[in-house]
Amino acid sequence: MRDRSPVSLVVVTPDDLRAVDAVFDDLTAYSMRVDGVPRRANAAAAFVTMLPPGCDLHNRHAFLAKCDDTAIGLLHLVNGYPTAETAFIGLLAIRESAQGSGLGRALYQAAEQFARKNLHVCTLRLAVVETNPVMSFWTRMGFSPTGEIKPFRGERVTSRAILMRKQL
Numbered sequence: 691m692r693d694r695s696p697v698s699l700v701v702v703t704p705d706d707l708r709a710v711d712a713v714f715d716d717l718t719a720y721s722m723r724v725d726g727v728p729r730r731a732n733a734a735a736a737f738v739t740m741l742p743p744g745c746d747l748h749n750r751h752a753f754l755a756k757c758d759d760t761a762i763g764l765l766h767l768v769n770g771y772p773t774a775e776t777a778f779i780g781l782l783a784i785r786e787s788a789q790g791s792g793l794g795r796a797l798y799q800a801a802e803q804f805a806r807k808n809l810h811v812c813t814l815r816l817a818v819v820e821t822n823p824v825m826s827f828w829t830r831m832g833f834s835p836t837g838e839i840k841p842f843r844g845e846r847v848t849s850r851a852i853l854m855r856k857q858l
Contacts, residue, residue, distance in 0.1 A: 723823075752765075755784070777815070831856070
């Protein structure tokens with residue numbers, strides 16, 4: 691997928707696992723906040739296989755976010771979760787070395803455009819782990835808390851996940 695955004699979405703294939711790993715290698719602060727470890731050992735494999743209960747493989751969309759052919763982030767979407775008209779953002783992450791440059795906003799805009807054009811959903815949802823201070827980013831992107839809060843358990847961190855949604 692290519693648009694006017696500086697970020698393009700490239701579907702992850704088995705050949706891309708090293709590039710996915712390289713992005714996770716540059717997400718250590720995020721990993722420490724949500725998992726309590728510098729990096730999960732199986733991060734790339736989990737990224738391309740994770741699905742909520744009851745979802746099929748065809749509902750999973752895992753992307754490398756690229757800028758000028760360089761992998762700068764990751765996007766994981768699940769179509770039809772938790773309802774048919776909703777897509778769930780499982781992960782949207784920009785390499786820590788590239789944060790603060792506007793690429794997070796550009797990646798989110800590419801994600802929203804993909805969800806509108808290809809998934810035909812009317813709602814986006816996500817969960818923010820309380821120990822990860824990104825609530826203000828998602829609020830700026832137009833998301834609001836749903837009022838739902840669920841327990842979250844990382845590898846060594848126990849927290850809460852605050853669910854958010856945005857009507858498209």
